[in-house]
Amino acid sequence: MTSVANIPAVSSVPAAAAQILETVKTPAPRGAEILVRGLIKNGVETVFGLPGGAVLHIYDEIWRFRDEISHYLVRHEQGAVHAAEGYARATGKVGVALVTSGPGATNAVTGIATAYMDSIPLVVITGQVPSTMIGTDAFQEVDTFGVTLPIVKHSYLVKDVRDLEAIIDEAFQIAKSGKPGPVVIDVPKDITAMLCDNPRKLHAEYLFESKEETIDETALNLVVEKLINARQPIFYVGGGIVTADAANELMRVVETLQIPVTPTLMGLGGFPTAHDLCLGMLGMHGTYASNMAVSESDLLVAVGVRFDDRVTGKLATFASNAEIVHIYIDPSNIGKVKKAHVSLIADAKTALGKIAEKLAAADQTEISDGVKNRESWWLKVNDWRNSAPFACEYSQTEIKPQHLIEELYRVTNGDAIIVTDVGQHQMWAAQFYPFKRSRQWLTSGGLGTMGFGLPAAMGAQLACPDSQVVAVVGDGGFQMTNQEIITAIQYKIPLKVIIMNNGYLGMVRQWQEMFYDRAYSEVDLSISPDFVKLAEAYGAQGLRAEKPEDLKRVLEEGLNFKGVTIFDIVVSKEENVFPIIPAGQDTRNMILK
Amino acid sequence: MMNDEKALSSSFIVLSSSLKIMQHTISILVANEPGELSRIVGLFSARGFNIETICVGKTLEPAWSRCTIVTEGDDRTIEQIIKQCGRLARVREVRAVTKSPHIEREMALIDVSVSAGRERQEIMNLVQIFRAKVVDISHEKMILELSGDWRKVDTFIEMLKPFQINEVTRTGCVAINRLSPFETAEAETQTANAAA
Numbered sequence: 001m002t003s004v005a006n007i008p009a010v011s012s013v014p015a016a017a018a019q020i021l022e023t024v025k026t027p028a029p030r031g032a033e034i035l036v037r038g039l040i041k042n043g044v045e046t047v048f049g050l051p052g053g054a055v056l057h058i059y060d061e062i063w064r065f066r067d068e069i070s071h072y073l074v075r076h077e078q079g080a081v082h083a084a085e086g087y088a089r090a091t092g093k094v095g096v097a098l099v100t101s102g103p104g105a106t107n108a109v110t111g112i113a114t115a116y117m118d119s120i121p122l123v124v125i126t127g128q129v130p131s132t133m134i135g136t137d138a139f140q141e142v143d144t145f146g147v148t149l150p151i152v153k154h155s156y157l158v159k160d161v162r163d164l165e166a167i168i169d170e171a172f173q174i175a176k177s178g179k180p181g182p183v184v185i186d187v188p189k190d191i192t193a194m195l196c197d198n199p200r201k202l203h204a205e206y207l208f209e210s211k212e213e214t215i216d217e218t219a220l221n222l223v224v225e226k227l228i229n230a231r232q233p234i235f236y237v238g239g240g241i242v243t244a245d246a247a248n249e250l251m252r253v254v255e256t257l258q259i260p261v262t263p264t265l266m267g268l269g270g271f272p273t274a275h276d277l278c279l280g281m282l283g284m285h286g287t288y289a290s291n292m293a294v295s296e297s298d299l300l301v302a303v304g305v306r307f308d309d310r311v312t313g314k315l316a317t318f319a320s321n322a323e324i325v326h327i328y329i330d331p332s333n334i335g336k337v338k339k340a341h342v343s344l345i346a347d348a349k350t351a352l353g354k355i356a357e358k359l360a361a362a363d364q365t366e367i368s369d370g371v372k373n374r375e376s377w378w379l380k381v382n383d384w385r386n387s388a389p390f391a392c393e394y395s396q397t398e399i400k401p402q403h404l405i406e407e408l409y410r411v412t413n414g415d416a417i418i419v420t421d422v423g424q425h426q427m428w429a430a431q432f433y434p435f436k437r438s439r440q441w442l443t444s445g446g447l448g449t450m451g452f453g454l455p456a457a458m459g460a461q462l463a464c465p466d467s468q469v470v471a472v473v474g475d476g477g478f479q480m481t482n483q484e485i486i487t488a489i490q491y492k493i494p495l496k497v498i499i500m501n502n503g504y505l506g507m508v509r510q511w512q513e514m515f516y517d518r519a520y521s522e523v524d525l526s527i528s529p530d531f532v533k534l535a536e537a538y539g540a541q542g543l544r545a546e547k548p549e550d551l552k553r554v555l556e557e558g559l560n561f562k563g564v565t566i567f568d569i570v571v572s573k574e575e576n577v578f579p580i581i582p583a584g585q586d587t588r589n590m591i592l593k
Numbered sequence: 594m595m596n597d598e599k600a601l602s603s604s605f606i607v608l609s610s611s612l613k614i615m616q617h618t619i620s621i622l623v624a625n626e627p628g629e630l631s632r633i634v635g636l637f638s639a640r641g642f643n644i645e646t647i648c649v650g651k652t653l654e655p656a657w658s659r660c661t662i663v664t665e666g667d668d669r670t671i672e673q674i675i676k677q678c679g680r681l682a683r684v685r686e687v688r689a690v691t692k693s694p695h696i697e698r699e700m701a702l703i704d705v706s707v708s709a710g711r712e713r714q715e716i717m718n719l720v721q722i723f724r725a726k727v728v729d730i731s732h733e734k735m736i737l738e739l740s741g742d743w744r745k746v747d748t749f750i751e752m753l754k755p756f757q758i759n760e761v762t763r764t765g766c767v768a769i770n771r772l773s774p775f776e777t778a779e780a781e782t783q784t785a786n787a788a789a
């Protein structure tokens with residue numbers, strides 16, 4: 001059997017080898033089969049992709065295994081990766097995309113970078129020209145390994161078919177473990193044709209060793225002590241809460257101690273927005289209360305966050321009176337941006353779980369004394385809360401964007417999974433849709449990728465068929481990936497897309513209005529297609545609302561429709577997102593109106 | 594207030610960052626696979642860290658290479674570099690060799706013009722003082738070989754400058770920690786395993 005290991009299959013099988021093949025009862029599988037079986041073995045049910053020359057063998061196996069693995073044919077590879085991301089973000093599972101070499105791979109790059117910035121687990125399989133032709137500028141050759149190097153958690157160029165099986169297993173392990181991220185596997189075409197029945201191991205068993213969590217006891221005790229005694233503490237929580245599924249642990253800790261919580265854009269849903277202890281989102285477009293409370297805090301407990309510049313504003317003045325406790329899974333993020341006084345290197349679930357245990361075992365009168373001592377802190381916090389809550393705007397004549405999100409919240413009972421694109425609509429959705437649970441809010445936070453929303457919502461809806469998934473996008477971003485509407489139609493995925501149509505690249509227009517003397521340079525989108533007709537051309541339902549009185553009816557009609565619906569919601573054109581902290585400034589310089 | 598905290602270790606870091614820019618030697622155990630070195634180098638360039646020298650060679654296990662990098666930065670930069678390298682899936686260990694007693698060596702080959710007679714004699718004196726070697730010679734040139742820590746190599750080249758140096762090639766540093774049981778400072782080792 002081993003003698004057939006390296007015989008290329010199909011087209012170029014030499015006569016002698018072909019004879020050997022005939023005498024072997026069950027021929028060794030070819031690389032493409034090993035690959036697809038590897039995906040199935042790793043629990044993959046859904047793949048998003050688009051075929052091409054370099055992945056023909058793989059697609060041949062995708063067809064053979066069509067009962068065990070579902071492939072969704074997108075119309076652009078960026079859509080494939082965003083859909084895989086939507087799938088991953090909604091479930092925590094590894095999303096999978098499959099694209100061809102050269103242009104297929106470069107089209108996937110934006111999606112890979114988006115996943116990298118938000119630590120989303122993906123395995124992206126890219127075809128490559130045959131190994132023998134690598135480096136010759138062959139047709140559709142691109143150095144995918146090199147191009148994606150700075151935007152992957154790890155990557156492989158498969159050199160030997162015997163490594164393929166181990167690489168697939170390892171890729172899934174790396175993508176989902178620790179701080180998750182995208183892994184690229186670049187597979188030359190000849191490798192997918194080669195037969196192999198003697199797979200070999202990679203020398204990387206250490207990746208699979210279960211690393212027991214060792215949190216420094218002394219540090220842990222110190223954190224607990226600080227938490228109990230702090231006078232003006234606040235929890236600043238991010239995507240790490242969602243990734244680690246730590247919502248319950250967080251709830252236990254802060255409810256015991258009665259400490260306010262502020263989630264970042266990525267942390268939304270990790271703590272219920274409507275909870276008494278929640279001050280709302282932090283950062284550039286966050287609440288006045290959150291930003292003030294962080295500024296005035298004496299203990300900032302940062303969990304699963306990386307001190308992004310959209311949160312901190314001017315770093316020197318960010319939480320300048322506070323001792324900082326940083327809880328993060330990746331040691332390289334500790335002290336990278338902001339110095340931490342105490343840090344725990346652990347995932348949020350483990351760390352907060354341990355803290356909760358310690359609190360349960362601690363002296364309860366000490367805890368209740370601490371809670372009492374924080375009453376004056378709460379007076380201040382509540383003052384900030386009441387003085388400047390997010391203000392929803394209403395009008396008789398036009399639909400205000402904030403009103404749209406509020407109405408969406410009502411008609412979905414606050415239960416929908418909201419997927420956004422990037423821009424003003426994203427911030428309004430974050431501000432005016434109170435989230436109840438983790439993974440209810442999917443957005444491109446780190447890279448800020450326009451075009452993310454629609455395909456990601458498609459992936460999320462596929463992953464969660466029993467949930468209502470709604471994409472909220474701008475008229476700009478919608479036009480970057482609207483080709484995937486037809487994918488949703490083809491596979492009968494009940495995609496719902498709300499276009500918040502303001503006739504502008506709204507967020508850019510806002511900055512030009514506020515910081516560039518209202519010189520509107522290249523942001524006018526008043527020349528746009530008729531989105532209702534466009535929807536109908538795709539075979540989707542197209543609905544438009546232009547007046548406030550139509551809003552509720554249109555939303556209800558579209559959300560109750562069984563198929564794909566595109567909503568063209570015409571909103572007031574020059575609305576601005578408030579509050580706003582101008583980039584790089586002290587958070588106290590927040591502009592409220 | 595933070596003194597008692599400083600004694601704690603591992604999952605608990607208090608940065609006592611010195612802003613002094615210093616040269617550091619970092620030793621990285623990385624898989625001997627194509628692309629892994631570019632991942633390390635890319636990580637330096639993407640964050641604007643400069644590499645002074647880089648040196649790679651096999652270890653006892655052929656699957657693993659040791660890469661020695663000399664770089665410059667303040668404590669915080671070095672700490673970042675070490676942690677970032679530690680995130681790479683195919684990096685098994687990262688060590689700041691210069692944080693504890695160590696031995697460092699670099700080799701240089703120097704092509705220098707010398708005329709026979711007094712000039713050659715002077716060079717031979719330098720060769721002796723530095724314990725260098727003459728590895729090639731012609732009527733008007735010599736090629737010298739020297740190994741030592743980089744300061745010694747610098748000094749040797751400086752001393753040769755009055756003569757005409759035609760070419761210098763240097764290997765970059767390799768380094769290893771000392772055995773001495775009397776030294777208390779522990780090398781700061783991070784077993785790097787980002788994925789696990």
Ligand SMILES: Cc1ncc(C[n+]2csc(CCOP(=O)(O)OP(=O)(O)O)c2C)c(N)n1
Nearest residue numbers: 423424425448450474475476477505506507
């Ligand atoms: C791919 C990409 N290109 C450009 C940008 C810069 N950008 C950020 S927000 C924005 C405007 C978005 O306009 P629109 O989609 O209409 O949404 P709105 O802000 O009006 O809600 C732009 C161009 C981006 N984030 N992504």
